[in-house]
Amino acid sequence: MKVIKCIIADDEPLGSGLIKKLILMYEGFEVIAVAQNGFEAVKLVNELKPELLFLDISMPKLNGFEVLELLDHLPEVVFVTAHDNFAIKAFEQNAFDYLLKPVSDERFDKLVQKIRLKLSEPAHNKNSSGTLLNKSEPITRIAVKDKNNILIIPVGDLIYVEAADDYIYLRTKGGKFIKKGKISYYSENLNGKEFIQIHRSYIVNLEFITGLELFEKDKYRIKLSTGEFLPVSRSLYKELKEFLNL
Numbered sequence: 001m002k003v004i005k006c007i008i009a010d011d012e013p014l015g016s017g018l019i020k021k022l023i024l025m026y027e028g029f030e031v032i033a034v035a036q037n038g039f040e041a042v043k044l045v046n047e048l049k050p051e052l053l054f055l056d057i058s059m060p061k062l063n064g065f066e067v068l069e070l071l072d073h074l075p076e077v078v079f080v081t082a083h084d085n086f087a088i089k090a091f092e093q094n095a096f097d098y099l100l101k102p103v104s105d106e107r108f109d110k111l112v113q114k115i116r117l118k119l120s121e122p123a124h125n126k127n128s129s130g131t132l133l134n135k136s137e138p139i140t141r142i143a144v145k146d147k148n149n150i151l152i153i154p155v156g157d158l159i160y161v162e163a164a165d166d167y168i169y170l171r172t173k174g175g176k177f178i179k180k181g182k183i184s185y186y187s188e189n190l191n192g193k194e195f196i197q198i199h200r201s202y203i204v205n206l207e208f209i210t211g212l213e214l215f216e217k218d219k220y221r222i223k224l225s226t227g228e229f230l231p232v233s234r235s236l237y238k239e240l241k242e243f244l245n246l
Contacts, residue, residue, distance in 0.1 A: 008034045009041035010056040019054050022108045038062020039150055042070045049073045051119055057081045066143040068093055138191035144177045159208045161186045163201040196243050199233045
């Protein structure tokens with residue numbers, strides 16, 4: 001029987017201990033690591049590449065959703081939490097399952113049977129946990145990897161977002177960072193009173209716009225307080241003028 005490698009990410013020893021105890025009741029499952037915060041979870045999952053991640057949502061440093069944004073290796077994810085109000089978000093993240101604490105033996109047994117079936121499929125593909133979609137409230141911070149470090153960027157420090165195929169650049173007060181993702185996510189989830197999309201490739205923090213000017217025939221651009229210029233698409237020019245009360 002193929003051994004299914006598991007990692008548990010939970011800041012509460014009681015919670016991780018219970019999940020570990022339940023896992024070890026079943027043949028073919030192995031707990032290869034336990035993370036006590038979000039940073040540890042990202043590091044361990046990317047290094048050890050488990051098939052299955054048991055992930056708490058409320059953790060120090062990074063929450064469970066932010067952990068998923070930073071994973072290079074994407075295992076099947078089972079959220080384990082005391083709160084039922086994150087279930088919709090979890091399944092939008094392609095979570096395999098969502099367990100409420102305290103987890104009963106019967107509920108865990110159902111999970112085990114499901115995961116064995118899933119991972120035994122010949123053409124099994126790991127899920128594509130990526131950036132969270134359709135949050136009910138605007139995002140307030142963004143997690144990025146900078147070499148071996150994980151940085152948390154408050155959105156107030158974000159100057160603009162730039163699209164680059166399957167990646168985006170985040171221009172901040174502290175520099176420019178690249179992150180896997182789509183600009184549509186930021187268009188939908190940044191606060192619409194503070195950010196505006198000026199071009200299919202750019203979303204800008206209104207606080208940093210210092211001017212709007214014509215620089216070629218029928219072509220406009222904005223000037224930022226950083227001294228940079230960004231293009232404004234013809235279709236979004238009118239909306240931008242209204243936002244700037246011009």
